[in-house]
Amino acid sequence: MRGRAVFPRTAPARTADPRSPPAMWQQPTSLFTDHYELTMLQASLQAGTAHRRSVFEVFARRLPEGRRYGVVAGTGRILEGLEHFRFDAEQLAFLERANVVDRQTLEYLADFRFTGDIHGYAEGEIYFPGSPVLVVESTFAEACVLETFILSVLNHDSAIASAASRMCAAAGSRPCVEMGSRRTHEESAVAAARAAIIAGFASTSNLEAGLRYGVRTIGTAAHAFTLLHDSERAAFEAQVASFGADTTLLVDTYDVEQGVRTAVEVAGPELGAVRLDSGDLVEQARWVRALLDDLGNENTRILVTSDLDEHAIAALQSAPVDAYGVGTALVTGSGAPTASMVYKLVSRHNNDGVWVDVAKTAKSKGSVGGRKFALRRLNERGRATAELIGVGEIPLADGNDRLLLREFVRGGQVLPGWTGAEGVARAAQRHRDSIQEMPGVARGLHRGEPVIPTEYVDEY
Numbered sequence: 001m002r003g004r005a006v007f008p009r010t011a012p013a014r015t016a017d018p019r020s021p022p023a024m025w026q027q028p029t030s031l032f033t034d035h036y037e038l039t040m041l042q043a044s045l046q047a048g049t050a051h052r053r054s055v056f057e058v059f060a061r062r063l064p065e066g067r068r069y070g071v072v073a074g075t076g077r078i079l080e081g082l083e084h085f086r087f088d089a090e091q092l093a094f095l096e097r098a099n100v101v102d103r104q105t106l107e108y109l110a111d112f113r114f115t116g117d118i119h120g121y122a123e124g125e126i127y128f129p130g131s132p133v134l135v136v137e138s139t140f141a142e143a144c145v146l147e148t149f150i151l152s153v154l155n156h157d158s159a160i161a162s163a164a165s166r167m168c169a170a171a172g173s174r175p176c177v178e179m180g181s182r183r184t185h186e187e188s189a190v191a192a193a194r195a196a197i198i199a200g201f202a203s204t205s206n207l208e209a210g211l212r213y214g215v216r217t218i219g220t221a222a223h224a225f226t227l228l229h230d231s232e233r234a235a236f237e238a239q240v241a242s243f244g245a246d247t248t249l250l251v252d253t254y255d256v257e258q259g260v261r262t263a264v265e266v267a268g269p270e271l272g273a274v275r276l277d278s279g280d281l282v283e284q285a286r287w288v289r290a291l292l293d294d295l296g297n298e299n300t301r302i303l304v305t306s307d308l309d310e311h312a313i314a315a316l317q318s319a320p321v322d323a324y325g326v327g328t329a330l331v332t333g334s335g336a337p338t339a340s341m342v343y344k345l346v347s348r349h350n351n352d353g354v355w356v357d358v359a360k361t362a363k364s365k366g367s368v369g370g371r372k373f374a375l376r377r378l379n380e381r382g383r384a385t386a387e388l389i390g391v392g393e394i395p396l397a398d399g400n401d402r403l404l405l406r407e408f409v410r411g412g413q414v415l416p417g418w419t420g421a422e423g424v425a426r427a428a429q430r431h432r433d434s435i436q437e438m439p440g441v442a443r444g445l446h447r448g449e450p451v452i453p454t455e456y457v458d459e460y
Contacts, residue, residue: 010282029149030087033092034148038109041101046104048178050139052349053353054140054348055137055371056147056346057135057343058133058342059132059342060129061340061365062340064162064340067166067436067440068449071125071126072122072124072161073158073199074193076420079347079414079423080419080420081153082409085145085146086113092110107298108141113156115141116137116411118136118408118409122404122431124429125431126434126438128387128454130456133341134154148196157336159339161196161199162336162339163199163309163310163330164200167308167313168369169442169444170314170317171313175201175202175323175324176323177323178203179327180327181331184285184331189209189331190206190209190212193215198428204392212424221250222250225239226250231264232254233265240267250275251276252275252277253365256276259274260292264296264297271297272300273302274288276303278306281304281321281400282319285319285320285321288398301322304316304323304325307327308325308327310329310334320372346371346372347371368391372391373406374387374390374395374403374405375394375395378398379399386456438451
């Protein structure tokens with residue numbers, strides 16, 4: 001049947017051990033930061049304010065143009081990196097050699113360990129403007145040095161996940177395959193594959209993502225494999241001999257019609273799929289489907305690639321396509337390469353140890369002071385109607401309402417279940433559940449306001 005997974009002969013990825021630290025963070029993550037984070041630390045240590053208890057929040061003031069919701073991704077990677085956020089001898093020597101900070105600050109950093117608490121939206125959750133995606137409570141010093149690392153991960157991964165979610169919505173029940181590794185930085189490729197899986201993609205071509213996060217990896221052959229052989233037939237025969245008749249054959253190296261005919265002659269009715277990577281994909285898919293059926297290959301599926309984005313996928317809905325391979329548009333956020341999240345101090349102790357709410361008031365870049373709590377208002381059918389944000393207190397829940405902030409770190413210790421392969425699987429399920437809560441218009445690609453409003457609650 002055409003509903004079978006594309007590339008069924010591909011071996012499943014080896015499941016990563018969620019207890020093992022991912023290879024990405026074997027080295028300290030402490031210098032994935034900006035110079036001014038450490039100069040702020042130095043000045044606050046000298047002023048005696050560095051150890052004031054503080055609350056920082058991550059949020060987006062707005063969604064990218066045309067988007068109606070965002071998807072949180074990257075939290076698990078932050079937590080994995082937090083356990084490696086140390087200043088070892090090499091990092092300290094560099095800071096001293098470059099005269100970044102003074103001796104007092106170097107001594108503080110030598111013993112640095114995050115000892116605070118972190119709460120936030122579960123990875124895979126839908127967010128909107130003003131949503132307190134991540135809440136960091138610790139001393140000012142501890143929270144300050146984490147800012148750049150947290151934002152770089154969340155902004156990248158959430159942008160990818162948000163684009164991936166739109167692509168999956170456009171694809172409907174047809175699976176999407178992530179295959180953009182060659183279009184981005186090698187580590188960004190792993191992060192992008194992870195984010196895509198969280199937002200609904202069925203598999204990835206990136207083997208490192210498979211190793212680290214236990215996600216399914218797939219792939220067969222590129223045009224070079226066909227060009228390597230003396231004929232297209234010879235290439236197909238070699239691939240079928242190696243992987244079996246239910247492999248996927250790339251049929252557009254030369255002439256597509258002849259490629260399809262040769263593929264069927266070589267693999268027979270058990271041919272798993274053909275891949276189309278060029279031309280007018282809508283029209284081509286239609287006549288390739290008819291040709292396959294005429295040749296007796298009614299169960300052979302069609303995979304399309306070639307610079308797809310959510311709009312191209314939507315345009316292919318009327319075509320007899322079984323799966324989509326997406327690369328460049330996905331790993332670049334499909335026009336929105338960042339989620340534009342910010343990290344702001346919203347509350348801190350004064351000299352008497354009393355909490356004081358603080359906020360930036362600059363025009364167009366203002367923030368709301370006070371620690372935030374959030375819940376999603378759900379109607380009797382379990383559909384979201386509003387995002388409720390309480391300042392200083394949790395908004396009163398009503399009926400099906402769902403609290404959104406989860407606990408990730410307690411007293412500096414990362415809680416289990418949010419990292420590694422387990423964290424990715426959990427995040428993917430959270431995204432499926434969150435999308436189901438949204439009104440139906442969330443799955444459309446038309447421009448508009450956020451699919452549900454964000455409301456600040458003043459009375460409790």
